[in-house]
Amino acid sequence: MTDTKLAPYGILVLRLVTGALFLTHGLTKLFVFTPAGTMGFFQSLGLPGWLGVVTMIAEIVGGLALIAGIYARIVSFGLTFILLGAAFTAHWANGFSFANQGGGWEYPMMWAAVQFALALLGDGAYALRPTRK
Template sequence: MIDTKTAPYAALILRVVTGVLFLIHGLVKLFVFTPAGTAGYFQSIGLPGWLGYATMLIEIIGGLALILGVGTRLVALVMVPVMLGAALFGHAGNGFTFSNPGGGWEYPVMWAFVMAAIAALGDGAYALKPLGRKSAD
């Protein structure tokens, strides 16, 4: 049974924590690896370089949107294929456990499911106006 009094706060915690983590990952790509370095890495694993730029932007903008509670369901749904792509192209060859060298695929797959759960839950408490809606969930 869902506790309707605490569920919005649970969704808030998930939304903000995942938003912060995605924002940090995007900022690391921007400031540490650099946009060109991120694009180069994507090319080195057989993906188009532009996908590195797109992933970086999705993580930064999506992370901020999750933190603020803007378009939560849409942003979370967009993050699902990003995380599955990370699992498939960046980590699949490294085994299951994320503590393996290069990180295994279990961690990004777990994040894909967390994003799917957030998409199902919705904004939670203290969200700004969702995209395309007149009032919060």
């Protein structure tokens, strides 16, 4: 049974945590790895370099949107695909455990499941711009 009184606050917690993580990852790509370095990494995976910049922007903008609660369901659904891409391109060959060198695929797959669950659950409490139903 779902506790409809507290569920919106549980969703808020997930939204804030995942939003902060996406923001951190996107800003790391921007300021530490730099856009050029991020593009180079994506190219080393056999992907187009521009996809690295798109991913970086999606992580920053998506993270801020989740924190603020702006169309969180739609944003969560979209970010699910970023995480699936990370799991299958950057981490799949490293095996299951994220403790493996280069990180395994189970961590981004878990976050993909969390993002998809958030897309299903809704915007949660204190969303600035809830997704219309």
